[in-house]
Amino acid sequence: MATEGLVRPRLKPAPRAPLAPQQAIDAFARRHRYRWWEALPWAAAIAAYVLFPSYLPLGAQILATILFALSADLVLGYAGIVTLGHAAFFGTGAYTAGILAVHGWGEPITGLLAGTAAAALIGFVSGWIVLRTTGLTLLMQTLVVATLLYEAANKASWLTGGDDGLQGMEVWPIFGQFRFDMFGRTGYLYCLAVLFLCWLFARHIVYSPFGRSLTGIRENVRRMHAIGAPVRRRRLIIYTIAAGLAGTAGALIAQTTGFVGLSFLNLERSGGVLIMLIIGGVGRLYGAFIGVPLYMIAQNRFSEIEPVYWYFWIGLLMVLVVVFARGGILGLSERLRQ
Amino acid sequence: MSNTFAAFVSIGFHGLAFAMVLYLISVGLSVTMGMMGFVNLAHGVFAMLGGYVLTSLMSRMGVPFGLALIAAFLATALGSLILERLLYRRLYGGDELDQVLLTMGLIFMSVAAATYVWGPLQQPMHPPRWLSGQLDFGFRSFPGYRSFLILCGAGLVIGLWLGLERTRFGMKVRAAVDNLRMAQSVGINTSRLFALTFALGSGLAGLGGALGADLLAINPSYALDNLVYFLIVVAVGGLGSIRGPFIAAVLIGIADTGFKYLLPELGAFFIYALTMALLLWRPRGLFGRA
Numbered sequence: 001m002a003t004e005g006l007v008r009p010r011l012k013p014a015p016r017a018p019l020a021p022q023q024a025i026d027a028f029a030r031r032h033r034y035r036w037w038e039a040l041p042w043a044a045a046i047a048a049y050v051l052f053p054s055y056l057p058l059g060a061q062i063l064a065t066i067l068f069a070l071s072a073d074l075v076l077g078y079a080g081i082v083t084l085g086h087a088a089f090f091g092t093g094a095y096t097a098g099i100l101a102v103h104g105w106g107e108p109i110t111g112l113l114a115g116t117a118a119a120a121l122i123g124f125v126s127g128w129i130v131l132r133t134t135g136l137t138l139l140m141q142t143l144v145v146a147t148l149l150y151e152a153a154n155k156a157s158w159l160t161g162g163d164d165g166l167q168g169m170e171v172w173p174i175f176g177q178f179r180f181d182m183f184g185r186t187g188y189l190y191c192l193a194v195l196f197l198c199w200l201f202a203r204h205i206v207y208s209p210f211g212r213s214l215t216g217i218r219e220n221v222r223r224m225h226a227i228g229a230p231v232r233r234r235r236l237i238i239y240t241i242a243a244g245l246a247g248t249a250g251a252l253i254a255q256t257t258g259f260v261g262l263s264f265l266n267l268e269r270s271g272g273v274l275i276m277l278i279i280g281g282v283g284r285l286y287g288a289f290i291g292v293p294l295y296m297i298a299q300n301r302f303s304e305i306e307p308v309y310w311y312f313w314i315g316l317l318m319v320l321v322v323v324f325a326r327g328g329i330l331g332l333s334e335r336l337r338q
Numbered sequence: 339m340s341n342t343f344a345a346f347v348s349i350g351f352h353g354l355a356f357a358m359v360l361y362l363i364s365v366g367l368s369v370t371m372g373m374m375g376f377v378n379l380a381h382g383v384f385a386m387l388g389g390y391v392l393t394s395l396m397s398r399m400g401v402p403f404g405l406a407l408i409a410a411f412l413a414t415a416l417g418s419l420i421l422e423r424l425l426y427r428r429l430y431g432g433d434e435l436d437q438v439l440l441t442m443g444l445i446f447m448s449v450a451a452a453t454y455v456w457g458p459l460q461q462p463m464h465p466p467r468w469l470s471g472q473l474d475f476g477f478r479s480f481p482g483y484r485s486f487l488i489l490c491g492a493g494l495v496i497g498l499w500l501g502l503e504r505t506r507f508g509m510k511v512r513a514a515v516d517n518l519r520m521a522q523s524v525g526i527n528t529s530r531l532f533a534l535t536f537a538l539g540s541g542l543a544g545l546g547g548a549l550g551a552d553l554l555a556i557n558p559s560y561a562l563d564n565l566v567y568f569l570i571v572v573a574v575g576g577l578g579s580i581r582g583p584f585i586a587a588v589l590i591g592i593a594d595t596g597f598k599y600l601l602p603e604l605g606a607f608f609i610y611a612l613t614m615a616l617l618l619w620r621p622r623g624l625f626g627r628a
Binding site: 076082084129132133135136137139140141143144145147148151152155267268271274275278282308309310311312314315316317318319321322323326 | 371375377379425428429434435436438439440442443444445446447448449450451453454458558562565566569570572573577603604606607610611613614617618621622623
């Protein structure tokens with residue numbers, strides 16, 4: 001049943017009173033401006049730095065994972081590409097930065113950029129192949145790309161450490177000044193700074209004409225084809241960008257934790273990021289900032305008690321979110337406000 | 339008989355046995371995809387359930403093999419029917435992302451539930467005594483259980499095809515896959531048809547999981563580990579097709595066995611690369627409709 005691309009908006013826009021022309025123009029002109037509440041996540045992140053000094057290593061992981069989820073949101077929420085293989089790019093970035101650091105190049109910024117570039121390259125090449133298809137085939141192919149990389153990392157144990165993971169990374173101080181300390185202060189601030197820059201970039205993309213055309217492709221592919229938008233090229237561009245950002249996130253985690261393992265590339269990782277995004281809300285740019293901390297803090301608490309059964313509750317939560325709370329927490333709060 | 343030839347016969351034989359298991363598990367997924375457009379990633383959960391039912395009935399309660407197989411089929415069919423009525427039905431014709439999330443959630447739940455009930459270890463599968471030896475085919479002998487798998491799979495495949503071509507139920511299924519709205523307009527109760535087809539497809543998956551319990555090891559992360567295989571079979575075969583997945587399963591079963599035997603270093607690597615290449619050439623699969 002070929003239904004993709006029919007008129008079926010996936011995120012139902014809130015019904016609003018029709019605006020007068022001038023108001024509409026103003027609304028469009030104001031759309032991309034910064035609102036006061038956009039500072040909230042950053043204020044919270046800085047407050048967390050001050051208030052919970054003993055949780056900074058976890059905090060750094062949360063920040064990097066937010067970036068990972070943000071990159072998934074660009075693909076999924078804005079371009080409407082459902083992927084089960086986003087971990088491929090995360091893992092590529094992590095392994096690139098990690099392998100560099102093991103082999104004597106521990107400079108963090110260039111390592112980060114190398115991870116980003118490697119992931120973007122994989123994203124471009126795989127996207128070129130994968131994005132020709134739609135639906136289940138697309139889903140399967142994204143999964144195959146990730147599995148392919150997983151197998152490659154597993155077999156090339158002379159380079160990646162295989163099952164044991166990559167060990168013995170030496171990351172140099174940032175700018176030759178700020179050493180990664182054992183309390184995770186430098187790591188936390190480093191992740192925060194990188195996340196902020198990437199968020200500015202992602203926000204810029206989303207509100208640009210390019211971002212609008214992506215939304216158009218998500219909502220109605222056929223019409224975008226009809227008005228002459230280069231659909232395939234645009235999807236490939238955003239796929240590559242998102243892959244690069246996911247690589248940045250992976251490299252961040254590799255550098256701050258000093259470890260890369262096969263779990264960076266597996267299906268749980270790809271599925272997990274979707275779940276975190278869904279809990280927060282897809283296609284809203286801020287879903288990642290809500291879903292990831294909730295998920296990871298809960299995981300940190302519960303998995304200490306019973307690690308396996310954590311999956312049961314998270315699975316149940318997914319089912320409930322899909323059946324009752326489509327749009328995640330942000331979607332719920334939007335509905336409550338109306 | 340030269341060694342190379344013997345190796346090829348052996349690869350073909352084991353590959354065919356693997357292909358039967360893959361086909362039995364995946365055919366239901368192909369039909370539900372084609373008919374309802376539903377992305378059911380949790381299909382492997384039903385196969386896993388079938389495997390668990392079989393192994394625990396046989397090893398803990400001493401139920402005979404044949405009866406345990408029937409029980410595996412019935413238990414998964416019933417279980418899937420309940421899930422279909424409760425959850426899946428709400429998302430028909432809905433958003434692909436929601437379907438993916440729902441079924442991913444079910445997979446995660448199944449991992450934890452299986453660990454809770456059966457423990458984290460792999461369930462051993464002991465074929466009954468009358469199948470565990472070697473079977474002599476005159477020119478050479480083959481492992482009995484694998485031969486049984488191939489014969490049993492072939493029987494089921496022929497039965498399935500005849501059922502779809504010759505019975506009224508099969509006719510309705512084909513009509514609904516071809517044109518859902520038209521099928522509804524001529525008075526087919528598609529809601530009931532969906533439920534029955536879903537249960538049948540899942541039951542077959544359960545049967546496949548049970549039969550193949552020594553090929554695809556039954557452990558809690560079964561649905562996650564093997565998801566990519568099932569998806570490949572369906573995507574390469576073409577959605578909604580009954581025969582496409584069969585050809586795909588045979589190709590993949592034999593190629594996978596062959597690569598793992600001839601180039602163990604690169605393992606499953608080739609099969610994924612091959613799949614990507616094949617879908618680059620035919621994005622809709624071998625027998626997919628335009």
